Amino acid sequence: MNVANQTRVTEFIFLGFSGVLYLRLALFAMFLTVYLLSIMGNTLIIFIILMDSTLQTPMYIFLGNLSFLEIWYTTATVPKLLATCLSQVVTISVSGCITQYYFFFSMGATECILLAVMAYDRYVAICSPLRYAFLMSLQVCLQFSAGSWIGGFIAPLLPTILISYLNFCGPQKINHFFCDSDPIFKLSCSDTFLVEALGYTCSSVVILSSFLLTMSSYGNIVVTIIKLSSREARKKTFSTCASHLTVVTIYYGTIIFAYVRPPAKYNFTMGKVISVFYCVVTPLVNPLVYTLRNKDVKKAFRKVLAQKRLLLGRHMQNI
DSSP states (O other): OOGGGSOOOOEEEEOOSOSOHHHHHHHHHHHHHHHHHHHHHHHHHHHHHHHOGGGOSHHHHHHHHHHHHHHHHHHTTHHHHHHHHHOSOEEEEHHHHHHHHHHHHHHHHHHHHHHHHHHHHHHHHHHOGGGHHHHTOHHHHHHHHHHHHHHHHHTTHHHHHHHHTOOBOSOOEESSSSOOHHHHHHHBSSOOHHHHHHHHHHHHHHHHHHHHHHHHHHHHHHHHHHHOSOHHHHHHHHHHHHHHHHHHHHHHHHHHHHHSSOGGGOOHHHHHHHHHIIIIIHHHHHHHHHHHSOHHHHHHHHHHHHHHHHHHHHHHHHO
């Protein structure tokens, strides 16, 4: 295609979810509710971990990182999703679109790595409890946390740089509610083979490697649990990692379906529906699962709540 004779596109228009007004308003109300609950839930987990010293252990430090990540992960896409439900013309500049692409995939890669690290933490705690304090010391925990963030933000860097060199000549409508990879490639009038191949390779390597490491850790955990003689011990041991396994199953199930496949197989309608799960639903599942199924978090929440009530009572007495 002769790019020189075509007008360069400076902004894109999100199509989002099309439909009659009342349907879009219903989607807006649902997505907004889930988004606010996700923000409040993850913020609450971070607050509880910071306030209760008994939770400042590797497992909960990783959980705090995951909750902090989920807040920004969902914030990278949901505001535009909400806007497309209220308005039929929601725009984003090309540079803004590339920035959103980078931060979305950076945080997605960070979450993959962090989930693998959390699985390894449970593996060491259950399979090598006597060596846990040495293998997962505070210093090692902080190094794993920092490594997850650094690795996650490095992973999509090269594909993002290559995308910034693409030319966009029209049409300018993105058949999505955020700047996902395939919708962007479809709008480019440049040769996208290299960046598509690189992006597909990077996403597949990050997702599959972290998924295999996670499943390997849980495979060893299951073997260890089976070997336990006491039924009560097996139940108690499995309960320590059941919540994490639930989050892992939902998250990896959706992103593998969405990104570990040839680019030519992409379906825009199905892509938007699947994206709702890992952009909107999964960030809410994290606080729900970890607060409803984790006894330590529930105990710490009651403790913090009791302390706040006590302080409030003393303050009222002084008044």
